[in-house]
């Protein structure tokens with residue numbers, strides 16, 4: 001399944017995230033691809049809101065990993081930009097998060113190598129010529 005959204009504001013990015021939030025189940029990995037400033041963190045903020053979080057999702061750029069308890073499951077937000085390789089991901093407890101049924105949203109998933117499972121949901125963000133317009137492509141296995 002592939003679905004493409006053309007969004008023209010942060011609010012529209014949140015609306016797309018709210019649709020994607022309905023696809024999430026415990027153990028889902030959401031791999032967020034796209035350049036600096038493409039809207040990955042903004043999208044996770046939209047996921048958090050749609051999942052019923054009361055506190056805002058902040059960028060984990062400096063913390064690498066932040067966890068939030070939603071009513072359904074734990075949402076774990078990772079930014080791997082500063083990681084050097086997949087071993088670091090093991091050190092921050094990635095396998096345990098998946099085993100315990102968290103949803104793990106990962107910015108810069110390329111750094112995780114083959115630790116991104118085959119059934120991950122992939123979300124690709126592209127900038128456009130318009131400053132606030134982004135193209136968001138969501139694809140799931142099968």
Ligand SMILES: Nc1ncnc2c1ncn2[C@@H]1O[C@H](COP(=O)(O)OP(=O)(O)OP(=O)(O)O)[C@@H](O)[C@H]1O
Pocket residue numbers: 007008009010012013034035036037038039040041042043059061079107131132133134
């Ligand atoms: N349609 C849009 N969707 C998302 N963000 C937008 C949009 N239009 C403008 N923006 C702005 O673009 C920026 C996106 O930043 P964000 O932190 O979400 O990017 P990122 O992909 O997480 O970057 P990084 O790789 O540096 O973590 C924000 O400042 C946001 O206000």
Ligand SMILES: [Mg+2]
Pocket residue numbers: 040041042059079107
């Ligand atoms: Mg970010």
